[in-house]
Amino acid sequence: MSQYIIRRLLQMIPTLIGISIIVFVISQMVPGDYITASQNPNMTAERADQLRAIYGLDKPAIQQYFIWAKNMLTGNLGDSFQHKMPVTKVINTYVWNSFVIAFVTLILSWVIAAFVGVFSAQFQYSFFDKVVTLLVFLLMSLPSFFIGLLAIKYFALDLKLFPTGGMTTAGLNASGWAYIKDVAGHMILPVTVMTTLSVGSLTRYFRTGMLEVIRQDYIRTARAKGLNERTVIFKHAFRNALLPAITLLGFELPALFGGAMILERVFTWPGIGQIYLASINMRDYPLMLGFTMFLAVLTLLGNLISDILYGVADPRIRLK
Amino acid sequence: MEQPQNRMEQLQEQLKIVKPESPWKIAARRFAKNKLALVGLIILVLMFLICFLGPLFSPYELNQTDVKNKNQAPNGDFWLGTDKLGRDILLRVMLAGRISLTVGLVATAISVAIGATLGAVAGFYRRYADTIIMRIADIFLALPTLPILITLGAILSDLKIEPSKRIYFLMLIIGLLGWVGLARLVRSQILTLREQEFMQATEALGLRDSRKIFLHLMPNTVPIIIVSATLGVAGAILTESVLSFLGLGVVPPTPSWGNMITAANSLIEFRKRPWTWIPPGLCILITVTAINLIGDGLRDALDPKMKNR
Amino acid sequence: MAKELVEFRNLETHFKTSAGTVKAVNDVSFSIREGETLCVVGESGCGKSVTAMSLMQLIESPPGKIVGGQILFEGKDLLKLSKKDMSRLRGNDIAMIFQEPMSSLNPVFTIGKQIAEPLLHHLGMTHKEAKARVIELITMVGIPRPEKIYDSYPHELSGGMRQRIMIAIALSCNPKLLIADEPTTALDVTIQAQILDLMRDIKSKMNTAIMMITHDLGVVAEMADFVVVMYAGKVIEEAPVLELFKNPQHPYTQGLLKAKPIINQRQERLYSIPGQVPNPVNLGDNCHFHDRCEFCMEICKVKTPPLRAHADGHKTACWLYEEEGKRNERNVGSVGTAAE
Numbered sequence: 001m002s003q004y005i006i007r008r009l010l011q012m013i014p015t016l017i018g019i020s021i022i023v024f025v026i027s028q029m030v031p032g033d034y035i036t037a038s039q040n041p042n043m044t045a046e047r048a049d050q051l052r053a054i055y056g057l058d059k060p061a062i063q064q065y066f067i068w069a070k071n072m073l074t075g076n077l078g079d080s081f082q083h084k085m086p087v088t089k090v091i092n093t094y095v096w097n098s099f100v101i102a103f104v105t106l107i108l109s110w111v112i113a114a115f116v117g118v119f120s121a122q123f124q125y126s127f128f129d130k131v132v133t134l135l136v137f138l139l140m141s142l143p144s145f146f147i148g149l150l151a152i153k154y155f156a157l158d159l160k161l162f163p164t165g166g167m168t169t170a171g172l173n174a175s176g177w178a179y180i181k182d183v184a185g186h187m188i189l190p191v192t193v194m195t196t197l198s199v200g201s202l203t204r205y206f207r208t209g210m211l212e213v214i215r216q217d218y219i220r221t222a223r224a225k226g227l228n229e230r231t232v233i234f235k236h237a238f239r240n241a242l243l244p245a246i247t248l249l250g251f252e253l254p255a256l257f258g259g260a261m262i263l264e265r266v267f268t269w270p271g272i273g274q275i276y277l278a279s280i281n282m283r284d285y286p287l288m289l290g291f292t293m294f295l296a297v298l299t300l301l302g303n304l305i306s307d308i309l310y311g312v313a314d315p316r317i318r319l320k
Numbered sequence: 321m322e323q324p325q326n327r328m329e330q331l332q333e334q335l336k337i338v339k340p341e342s343p344w345k346i347a348a349r350r351f352a353k354n355k356l357a358l359v360g361l362i363i364l365v366l367m368f369l370i371c372f373l374g375p376l377f378s379p380y381e382l383n384q385t386d387v388k389n390k391n392q393a394p395n396g397d398f399w400l401g402t403d404k405l406g407r408d409i410l411l412r413v414m415l416a417g418r419i420s421l422t423v424g425l426v427a428t429a430i431s432v433a434i435g436a437t438l439g440a441v442a443g444f445y446r447r448y449a450d451t452i453i454m455r456i457a458d459i460f461l462a463l464p465t466l467p468i469l470i471t472l473g474a475i476l477s478d479l480k481i482e483p484s485k486r487i488y489f490l491m492l493i494i495g496l497l498g499w500v501g502l503a504r505l506v507r508s509q510i511l512t513l514r515e516q517e518f519m520q521a522t523e524a525l526g527l528r529d530s531r532k533i534f535l536h537l538m539p540n541t542v543p544i545i546i547v548s549a550t551l552g553v554a555g556a557i558l559t560e561s562v563l564s565f566l567g568l569g570v571v572p573p574t575p576s577w578g579n580m581i582t583a584a585n586s587l588i589e590f591r592k593r594p595w596t597w598i599p600p601g602l603c604i605l606i607t608v609t610a611i612n613l614i615g616d617g618l619r620d621a622l623d624p625k626m627k628n629r
Numbered sequence: 630m631a632k633e634l635v636e637f638r639n640l641e642t643h644f645k646t647s648a649g650t651v652k653a654v655n656d657v658s659f660s661i662r663e664g665e666t667l668c669v670v671g672e673s674g675c676g677k678s679v680t681a682m683s684l685m686q687l688i689e690s691p692p693g694k695i696v697g698g699q700i701l702f703e704g705k706d707l708l709k710l711s712k713k714d715m716s717r718l719r720g721n722d723i724a725m726i727f728q729e730p731m732s733s734l735n736p737v738f739t740i741g742k743q744i745a746e747p748l749l750h751h752l753g754m755t756h757k758e759a760k761a762r763v764i765e766l767i768t769m770v771g772i773p774r775p776e777k778i779y780d781s782y783p784h785e786l787s788g789g790m791r792q793r794i795m796i797a798i799a800l801s802c803n804p805k806l807l808i809a810d811e812p813t814t815a816l817d818v819t820i821q822a823q824i825l826d827l828m829r830d831i832k833s834k835m836n837t838a839i840m841m842i843t844h845d846l847g848v849v850a851e852m853a854d855f856v857v858v859m860y861a862g863k864v865i866e867e868a869p870v871l872e873l874f875k876n877p878q879h880p881y882t883q884g885l886l887k888a889k890p891i892i893n894q895r896q897e898r899l900y901s902i903p904g905q906v907p908n909p910v911n912l913g914d915n916c917h918f919h920d921r922c923e924f925c926m927e928i929c930k931v932k933t934p935p936l937r938a939h940a941d942g943h944k945t946a947c948w949l950y951e952e953e954g955k956r957n958e959r960n961v962g963s964v965g966t967a968a969e
Contacts, residue, residue: 140609
């Protein structure tokens with residue numbers, strides 16, 4: 001097992017190198033740099049050159065790449081120009097805000113999708129199933145930012161049910177329980193929107209999985225044993241339908257820590273996604289590159305985790 | 321001697337029944353039975369007609385501003401109201417639709433061309449070609465698409481590319497990042513196909529590789545390409561709208577559904593004049609849903625094995 | 630003669646398809662007596678499995694539906710039972726094993742858990758009692774080292790072992806009737822023989838009635854006390870096994886027996902029944918075998934022959950043996966006389 005994991009980790013290296021080259025080349029194509037983007041009117045040309053020398057921006061691109069890549073290997077993603085601290089620290093500061101809503105969203109959408117998918121499959125062709133099928137298509141087709149805006153307009157501005165954005169109420173320096181309540185209140189709308197966006201395809205996945213499993217011979221065996229339908233569906237069928245879904249859990253990793261860029265901006269949620277969007281405007285290369293590589297590593301790790309999870313969950317391929 | 325004649329008739333009768341329908345006909349019939357997919361098709365056709373022919377009947381011009389009539393709520397003259405410059409929203413939504421639909425279609429065409437070719441080459445030649453192409457595919461698969469698109473969008477903005485030309489770059493960018501899924505599908509299909517008897521026949525005939533690939537192998541992958549391309553268009557339209565909303569895709573004055581929604585960035589427009597940004601959003605939603613329904617219907621119709629997937 | 634355990638009375642099970650209604654089981658009547666092994670024989674698609682699934686009430690609905698008739702089990706009509714009462718019988722009084730041992734066990738649960746399930750569910754055993762009983766059952770179906778098997782997963786066992794496990798599950802609650810739907814078709818020949826031996830052994834020990842569905846006349850000859858022959862959704866002949874093999878009446882049965890190779894009787898070519906099984910959609914009121922039958926008469930094409938006893942316990946549905954048929958056509962040929 002550990003041998004398998006090590007082999008897979010080694011296989012990730014060339015992929016990561018490829019990604020790092022692409023990401024670096026693209027960032028080099030951006031005209032101007034942090035010094036010009038910061039638009040400080042008091043900055044003299046000498047001072048700017050000095051700064052470029054400090055940040056290593058005056059060196060040839062290839063050299064910059066190797067410096068960057070070497071540092072990355074030691075876990076040093078460089079310093080963010082804009083935040084004046086190491087990129088790792090910036091990520092660490094904001095990623096947890098992203099994680100909180102992503103995690104709640106994950107739990108909610110999985111539970112809802114599992115239930116709806118299972119019932120929809122069990123009563124295939126019923127009215128309920130047809131409504132679910134159509135809804136799934138609608139949900140899968142939602143433009144995220146538009147739905148976020150609609151939600152803010154109707155539920156926050158017009159009905160005043162929730163705050164319009166942010167993570168805490170400005171000026172309210174709550175702590176302890178009151179703080180948690182305040183954050184939770186701010187989370188409701190973004191989490192609802194994010195769940196809505198992700199629940200469609202998941203439901204479809206569960207429904208398809210269940211439909212396939214329900215036709216299997218062992219489900220007929222379970223029925224022939226005289227078990228009641230609930231046991232047949234939730235014990236015998238669901239366990240099997242869950243197997244392929246477990247691989248999806250690994251793929252959720254980048255979503256958990258990567259931040260929902262667009263929605264974080266729409267809801268002004270102080271997550272890593274929003275910080276990243278801002279870094280592009282500021283040409284904050286270390287942060288841009290660092291975060292993109294962070295996402296790529298998460299994606300690759302997620303793939304590995306999903307393979308391992310599948311092996312753990314399915315006795316047929318359980319690795320000894 | 322009636323007997324033999326009868327027998328012939330019987331045989332002919334049987335032959336008539338046995339005569340196979342073309343797979344495309346069968347698929348068309350299956351598709352026609354899928355009510356949701358048909359509804360999707362009708363909606364999409366309507367959307368195309370409205371966007372491409374509608375502006376011809378509009379009394380207004382694209383960038384014709386009209387200060388007297390600015391910020392009008394929907395009314396008899398301006399069915400969807402006007403924006404803060406007095407431009408007719410309906411006309412803008414229709415013209416934006418032209419752009420968004422075109423970007424979606426062309427970007428997908430680029431993805432399909434790259435994906436199908438690379439997939440076929442990888443599957444046909446195997447060995448080094450396969451290893452290299454699939455390695456590149458792995459890299460693209462792990463590449464965080466949205467950040468890359470956003471960075472590229474920012475580059476386009478910095479290079480000060482004319483808005484009218486910018487659309488082409490945008491199509492190219494979206495297309496370049498979307499080929500991996502199809503390449504993998506085509507590759508695996510070709511890998512199985514090339515082991516079948518009819519390919520040994522082409523071997524015996526001494527056909528050129530390009531002939532084998534494009535005349536004998538690729539036609540068999542057309543169903544998966546069609547399905548994947550349809551769903552790809554939906555994805556490309558969504559991607560374009562996100563980028564345009566961030567101001568990094570199609571930029572004003574060229575309207576697109578995504579950049580029209582940026583009107584919501586101003587609090588007054590957002591709250592008090594929802595007609596400026598809700599119609600383009602609904603257009604995206606309706607179009608993408610319709611395309612997804614069609615894509616699903618096509619999948620069921622073209623690939624019965626994939627049914628319910 | 631033993632008491633009747635199951636009686637099918639004019640059972641009708643139909644399937645709605647896009648092409649039309651398929652009468653998969655069309656007016657089928659026969660009975661199974663206690664402790665008896667009854668074989669239902671016929672080509673695939675003749676309705677033999679659907680008959681068994683109707684008895685279990687596991688017909689997938691839609692598209693299938695039992696539209697008429699009765700299925701009496703110990704005198705009670707199963708079709709009138711509530712879902713709950715029916716599921717109490719399933720796996721308990723009536724158990725079933727299937728053709729595909731490879732896929733009939735749930736891949737994610739251990740063997741022990743799967744055998745124990747009906748014990749916990751129907752007999753209300755504790756987990757400890759159940760485990761002891763499971764070990765006993767695994768031993769009974771002839772698998773060594775039952776403790777190890779108890780914790781194994783299905784994929785770790787061979788096809789023959791899995792079929793033994795299926796039999797263990799089926800026997801767990803001492804059923805009065807065991808339905809076996811082509812239990813050996815998917816297995817190697819040597820394993821087939823072992824499984825059949827096991828079933829015979831169990832039947833003699835536990836006095837369980839067996840309804841065995843098969844297309845293999847070898848299996849019939851080895852296992853059956855009584856045989857029901859089905860064709861296109863109908864019972865066309867039924868008789869005690871020796872009588873049927875000695876004296877087949879229906880031309881289809883005769884064809885089936887001729888199609889079977891007989892050791893020491895080398896023939897030029899094995900007989901095969903000409904033609905094909907009719908399209909099951911919208912079959913008319915006639916003898917469905919008429920277009921393949923070498924004795925076909927006018928009446929066969931327009932009227933359904935009744936299933937009637939022509940000898941003791943031997944029923945046939947064929948116009949050749951009916952007065953009406955003989956009146957219609959004098960030229961019956963050798964078969965007609967052979968039956969008399």
